[in-house]
Amino acid sequence: MTWLRHALVIVGKDLRREARARDFAIATIVLALLMLLTFAFAFDVAGEHVRRAAPGILWATLLFAGVLVAGRTFAAEEERGTLEGLLLAPVDRGAIYLGKFLGMVITMGALEALVLPAYAAFFDVPALAWGVLSSVAAGTVGFAAAATLFGAIATHARAREVLLPLLLLPTASPLVIAGVRATDVALGGPAVGADMPWLQLIVAGCVVYLAAGLAVIDHVLE
Amino acid sequence: MSIETQVRSLPGEAVASEGHAARRLPHPGLFDLAVALAVLADLYAIFAISPAERVQGDVFRIVYAHVPMGWLAYVAFTLVFGASVAYLWKRRPGADYLARAAAEVGVLFTTLLLVTGVLYGRPVWGVWWTWDARLTTTLVLWFVYVGYLMVRSAIADPERSARIGAVLGIVAFANVPLVQLSVTWWRTLHPTPSVTQPGAMGGTLLPILLFSMAMFSIVFARLVVLRLQLVRGQAEARQLAQLVAERTEV
Numbered sequence: 001m002t003w004l005r006h007a008l009v010i011v012g013k014d015l016r017r018e019a020r021a022r023d024f025a026i027a028t029i030v031l032a033l034l035m036l037l038t039f040a041f042a043f044d045v046a047g048e049h050v051r052r053a054a055p056g057i058l059w060a061t062l063l064f065a066g067v068l069v070a071g072r073t074f075a076a077e078e079e080r081g082t083l084e085g086l087l088l089a090p091v092d093r094g095a096i097y098l099g100k101f102l103g104m105v106i107t108m109g110a111l112e113a114l115v116l117p118a119y120a121a122f123f124d125v126p127a128l129a130w131g132v133l134s135s136v137a138a139g140t141v142g143f144a145a146a147a148t149l150f151g152a153i154a155t156h157a158r159a160r161e162v163l164l165p166l167l168l169l170p171t172a173s174p175l176v177i178a179g180v181r182a183t184d185v186a187l188g189g190p191a192v193g194a195d196m197p198w199l200q201l202i203v204a205g206c207v208v209y210l211a212a213g214l215a216v217i218d219h220v221l222e
Numbered sequence: 223m224s225i226e227t228q229v230r231s232l233p234g235e236a237v238a239s240e241g242h243a244a245r246r247l248p249h250p251g252l253f254d255l256a257v258a259l260a261v262l263a264d265l266y267a268i269f270a271i272s273p274a275e276r277v278q279g280d281v282f283r284i285v286y287a288h289v290p291m292g293w294l295a296y297v298a299f300t301l302v303f304g305a306s307v308a309y310l311w312k313r314r315p316g317a318d319y320l321a322r323a324a325a326e327v328g329v330l331f332t333t334l335l336l337v338t339g340v341l342y343g344r345p346v347w348g349v350w351w352t353w354d355a356r357l358t359t360t361l362v363l364w365f366v367y368v369g370y371l372m373v374r375s376a377i378a379d380p381e382r383s384a385r386i387g388a389v390l391g392i393v394a395f396a397n398v399p400l401v402q403l404s405v406t407w408w409r410t411l412h413p414t415p416s417v418t419q420p421g422a423m424g425g426t427l428l429p430i431l432l433f434s435m436a437m438f439s440i441v442f443a444r445l446v447v448l449r450l451q452l453v454r455g456q457a458e459a460r461q462l463a464q465l466v467a468e469r470t471e472v
Contacts (some may be wrong), residue, residue, distance in 0.1 A: 149393065153386050157376040166372060167390070170365035171397055174404035181408070196407045205400055212396055216389045219310055 003098075006091045010099025011112050015106060019074065024072060025107075032065040032115045036122055045123060054125045055183035059176055060113065062108075062136065063143075067165045069107050071149035073100050074155045083155065087221055097148060097217040101210075106145040112136060131186025138202040139179040145209035152220045178202045257444045263436035272430050281345045286431060288338040290358075290438035291331045297442070298328025299367065299395060306391030306406045309384060315457060318384035321391050325448035327442060332364045333454055355406040362401050380457065 017027050034037035039057040043049060077083040086096060118138070120127035150167045154160040269285045275282035305321035306316070339357065344350050351357065370390050377383040 103324070139333065142310075153373065156379075157373060157383065157386075158378070159376055163373060163376055166365075167369045170362050170369065171394070173362050174397070174400040177404040177408050198407075201400075201404055201407070208396060208400060212393050216310075216392060219385055219389050222385065 003092055003095050006095035007099040007102060010086075010091075010096060011103045011106065014073075014100070014103040015155060018107065019021060021177060027109075029111060029114055031062055031067070031068065033118055035061040035064060036115070040122060041062055050123050051123070051187065051189055054123050055180045055189070056118075057123065058119055058127070058132075058136075059139075059180050061119070061177060062112065062139075063097050063169070063172065063176060065111055065115070066140075066143050066147060067168060069104055069111070070144075070151050070168060071161060071164050073104055073148060073152075074151040075160070075219060078155050093221050094214050094219045096221060097152070097213055100151070101144050101148040104148055105141055108140045108144060109137075112140065125187050127187075129186050135179050135182035135186065135199055135202060138199060138206060139175050142175045142202055142206040143172055143207055143215050145206060149209070149213040149217065149220070152217065155185050175202055175205050178205070224278060253444055253447070259440055260437040260440040267430050267433050267437075272426055278346055283340050284342040286434040287438070288335060288342060289431060290337045290435040291338065293435060294438060294442045295328050295331040295335055295363075296359075298331060298446075299325045299363070299398075301446075302328065302367075302370075302391045303395035306388035307396075309388040309393075315384065318387065319450055319453045319457070320446075321387060322374060322453050323446050324392070325367055325374075327445045329364065329367050329371060330445070331442070332360060332367065332460070334362060336360060337450050353408075355408065358405045359402050362405070363398065366397070367403075370394060380460065397441050 023111065032123070036118065039045075043053040044055070045053060074083065077086060114130075116127050119125070126132075147164075147168055150164055150171070153167070154164045157163055178198040178201040181196065182202070185198070242325050262267075264286075268283050272283065272286065274280050301324035302321045304322065305317045309317035309321060338382075342348050343352065370387065374383050374391060377386055
């Protein structure tokens with residue numbers, strides 16, 4: 001159980017850091033809200049248009065906010081030179097991965113708790129329906145699992161700010177497709193492939209990314 | 223003493239063994255000749271032996287290049303995966319060179335696959351591009367392996383680049399089934415694989431397609447070996463430069 005305790009210590013450390021220096025968290029939240037605004041301009045949202053575009057707007061917003069949060073996970077350590085300290089500590093690499101992953105899930109969850117009501121209000125959709133919440137929650141877990149791994153991969157690389165989304169967006173495409181479809185079904189749309197088990201696909205993605213992350217993290221953080 | 227003689231007298235065992243490995247590869251002259259013959263033979267088969275297709279006409283000839291490139295792209299990414307696993311397991315630089323070479327050729331073939339697909343799609347389907355399952359999957363794969371190559375070149379330390387590359391090569395490959403499944407559920411228009419279905423391909427079509435596949439495989443193998451030699455040579459040059467720097471400092 002020391003393994004889990006180490007992970008939780010890292011979670012606590014990361015969340016405390018974000019809570020003390022709030023500027024990054026606030027900027028990310030404002031950016032997510034700004035994206036909702038931009039999408040409202042981009043897709044002339046009125047009447048039936050809203051319903052057609054709404055699922056994609058939610059997922060694109062969360063995806064890009066997620067890329068920012070993912071970049072922060074390891075970059076903050078690298079900037080201060082604390083990554084070496086973390087790696088020198090007698091802590092299993094898997095625990096570091098799990099800690100960073102849980103921290104990102106919690107951060108994204110807090111962001112979503114603010115974005116979802118705003119989204120529901122702006123686009124007049126029942127965004128707090130069970131189907132939406134479950135797919136967003138599962139999608140967040142899967143995204144964070146992949147993002148934590150790629151965040152670790154991108155450290156020490158040139159132009160890592162650009163590399164991270166470059167790796168993350170194509171990899172996360174199954175989550176985005178399934179998430180948008182599941183949300184579409186939940187919002188009562190005439191979804192393409194409404195009979196497909198989209199939520200199960202997202203959960204499968206969570207399992208694959210988490211297993212892959214835990215399996216290879218020892219080789220990434222050396 | 224000139225740098226050349228200094229290098230000759232170096233005790234670097236790693237360098238020597240690398241040199242031997244490079245010499246074990248097939249003789250480049252014969253290999254190049256085989257590639258030239260393969261290209262000519264394939265062009266002859268595609269343009270002279272194969273008749274124009276009844277409905278699609280001459281455009282159909284693109285398929286003889288398109289399908290082999292699709293298969294070989296998958297072969298390339300499977301090679302990247304296998305070599306990546308081998309690298310993390312044994313940590314031999316050779317496995318990493320193979321992964322890198324196969325990834326580059328894989329990206330090249332995927333690019334050509336997409337281009338020939340677009341050229342074929344316009345006259346046959348009436349559109350350049352359509353967001354159908356196969357096209358979308360291929361495009362996502364293209365992005366994934368372009369990302370792989372960019373990460374490889376963005377990490378300066380060769381050992382780290384190899385390690386991170388191996389991790390990416392494995393994760394990218396593990397993700398393929400998920401991409402495939404999600405995109406297939408999303409939409410489908412591309413013809414399903416028909417080589418294994420009896421009666422789907424009559425006349426000269428199947429033999430020429432298989433012949434073209436064999437010829438493209440020769441070109442593919444040559445490109446992978448060429449890249450392999452180049453990556454090896456680069457590593458060798460880097461090691462030599464390092465040794466020379468160490469010597470001249472003293």
